[in-house]
Amino acid sequence: MGQVKGFLKYKRQEVGHRPIEERVHDFAELDLPLTPEQIYQQSARCMDCGIPFCHGTGCPLNNCIPELNELVYKGKWEQACRLLHFTNNFPEITGRVCPAPCEAACTLSINDEPVLIRHIEMQIVERGFEQGWIKPIPALHKTGKRVAVIGSGPAGLAAAQQLARAGHDVVVFEKDERVGGLLRYGIPDFKLEKRIIDRRLEQLKAEGVEFQTGVSVGEDISTRYLQKMFDCVCLAMGAGQPRDLNIPGRGYENILAAMEYLSSQNKSCSGEAIDEYAFVTAKDKVVVVIGGGDTGSDCVGTARRQGAKQIYQLEILPKPPDTRPPDTPWPMWPRVMRTSSSHQEGCERMWSVMTKKFSGVEIRVSRLECCRVEWINQSSRWKTKELAGTDFVLVADLVILALGFEHVVYDGLIKQLGLQLDEQGNVAVNNYQTSEPWVFAAGDTIDGASLVVHAINSGREAAAAINRWLIES
Ligand SMILES: Cc1cc2nc3c(=O)[nH]c(=O)nc-3n(C[C@H](O)[C@H](O)[C@H](O)COP(=O)(O)OP(=O)(O)OC[C@H]3O[C@@H](n4cnc5c(N)ncnc54)[C@H](O)[C@@H]3O)c2cc1C
Ligand code: SF4
Numbered sequence: 469m470g471q472v473k474g475f476l477k478y479k480r481q482e483v484g485h486r487p488i489e490e491r492v493h494d495f496a497e498l499d500l501p502l503t504p505e506q507i508y509q510q511s512a513r514c515m516d517c518g519i520p521f522c523h524g525t526g527c528p529l530n531n532c533i534p535e536l537n538e539l540v541y542k543g544k545w546e547q548a549c550r551l552l553h554f555t556n557n558f559p560e561i562t563g564r565v566c567p568a569p570c571e572a573a574c575t576l577s578i579n580d581e582p583v584l585i586r587h588i589e590m591q592i593v594e595r596g597f598e599q600g601w602i603k604p605i606p607a608l609h610k611t612g613k614r615v616a617v618i619g620s621g622p623a624g625l626a627a628a629q630q631l632a633r634a635g636h637d638v639v640v641f642e643k644d645e646r647v648g649g650l651l652r653y654g655i656p657d658f659k660l661e662k663r664i665i666d667r668r669l670e671q672l673k674a675e676g677v678e679f680q681t682g683v684s685v686g687e688d689i690s691t692r693y694l695q696k697m698f699d700c701v702c703l704a705m706g707a708g709q710p711r712d713l714n715i716p717g718r719g720y721e722n723i724l725a726a727m728e729y730l731s732s733q734n735k736s737c738s739g740e741a742i743d744e745y746a747f748v749t750a751k752d753k754v755v756v757v758i759g760g761g762d763t764g765s766d767c768v769g770t771a772r773r774q775g776a777k778q779i780y781q782l783e784i785l786p787k788p789p790d791t792r793p794p795d796t797p798w799p800m801w802p803r804v805m806r807t808s809s810s811h812q813e814g815c816e817r818m819w820s821v822m823t824k825k826f827s828g829v830e831i832r833v834s835r836l837e838c839c840r841v842e843w844i845n846q847s848s849r850w851k852t853k854e855l856a857g858t859d860f861v862l863v864a865d866l867v868i869l870a871l872g873f874e875h876v877v878y879d880g881l882i883k884q885l886g887l888q889l890d891e892q893g894n895v896a897v898n899n900y901q902t903s904e905p906w907v908f909a910a911g912d913t914i915d916g917a918s919l920v921v922h923a924i925n926s927g928r929e930a931a932a933a934i935n936r937w938l939i940e941s
Pocket of ligand 2: 526527528529530531533556562563566567568569570571585586589921
């Protein structure tokens with residue numbers, strides 16, 4: 469517990485952002501960390517609520533949130549840092565980008581503002597790095613077993629770290645030039661600067677994890693090679709198949725998938741070599757982002773920083789309510805209207821809008837033909853119905869499709885391994901083991917597109933299942 473009645477004494481203090489007029493001119497992180505005094509007060513708001521839903525229901529990693537708050541409140545930062553790493557391999561990443569389901573589940577949020585859990589997490593780990601408390605933890609005994617991890621996103625990295633610490637020899641294969649998966653090439657720098665990933669990678673390397681980048685498994689190396697050289701494999705390949713919008717005119721060259729757009733800007737921020745002809749900028753353009761989710765919001769923030777003239781974000785679903793609706797009661801994650809820092813930087817958001825057709829000149833789209841829709845429930849299935857007389861046209865110079873992801877890419881490794889899939893099209897697993905006993909899987913590959921916190925948890929649990937299997941076999 470923080471302070472008795474601390475929640476009555478102190479109000480929640482939101483994390484500040486750099487002023488809009490400053491931050492839209494660069495890609496640096498936008499959060500302004502709270503001061504030590506403010507953090508002391510925020511940790512004091514954690515009350516002795518008896519059953520900490522934040523820990524048990526909210527946080528997928530089961531971070532020990534009340535205990536962490538108490539340690540911070542008492543100034544025992546080093547202990548807090550140790551306790552945090554007990555459940556979370558990369559709190560500096562969740563502390564920046566996690567949507568914080570723990571806060572939605574905080575008991576205070578029933579009738580007040582929740583404890584500032586995510587930012588306290590970030591402050592603990594940042595202090596840990598500053599003070600040199602975060603050191604490599606190499607295994608004391610080696611097992612002689614070899615594990616290949618395919619994919620270096622948060623699931624693959626968490627699995628690799630856990631397995632290396634258990635004494636196995638771990639090689640992470642990554643098809644991209646640099647390690648990190650969507651942390652590096654999807655999430656923009658203004659939310660997560662890439663030095664944060666590099667700092668943590670030093671620890672993994674010092675613990676013995678080997679990285680081989682620019683290697684597409686299934687293409688550059690075969691499944692036969694994997695089976696010969698390793699005792700088992702963990703697939704952490706993400707869910708990279710983007711959902712498309714198959715309507716007339718989809719083929720225009722200035723209609724991009726969100727990841728094509730975001731990854732080139734991320735590479736540019738890191739000074740990575742990019743094909744200048746493939747680099748698409750929103751500078752001086754009218755940009756339409758189709759898809760109202762977080763990836764769409766990242767596209768909005770990126771387009772704003774590139775100097776877009778005007779940005780629209782279209783969503784086919786209706787506008788969510790401002791307050792928690794009855795269908796997502798506490799402690800569930802509420803379906804409410806959310807406004808991101810990117811939205812605040814300037815963008816027109818439109819709901820219940822369907823795009824019916826793209827039209828343009830030669831190879832470039834210039835107009836979107838849209839209409840308003842309503843959602844009707846037909847035999848327990850929600851369907852869209854066009855609203856007559858609501859057709860309208862949006863003029864655009866660049867269209868970005870941020871419609872989410874279907875599942876893992878099947879071509880290549882998944883097909884070669886002949887793995888069974890589940891009903892959603894994800895790789896089917898039984899306690900992280902696929903239909904091929906020597907092949908395990910974790911993260912978005914088995915869950916579909918999800919969150920960093922789920923990917924880390926999945927990687928940790930897959931590593932535990934692999935460890936048991938290696939010991940028993
Ligand atoms: C734009 C964007 C923004 C997001 N923002 C947030 C956010 O703010 N907060 C949040 O919690 N979540 C966010 N997410 C979701 C989150 O990033 C993912 O859920 C998470 O990264 C999934 O982790 P993963 O390790 O399963 O897969 P990924 O991060 O997708 O990593 C998979 C890796 O496998 C590699 N790979 C695939 N096939 C092969 C192969 N054959 N050989 C070698 N390597 C291969 C890929 O190149 C990739 O590096 C965002 C997603 C996107 C797209
Ligand atoms: S990882 Fe996410 S859910 Fe868990 S404590 Fe941190 S912010 Fe909350």
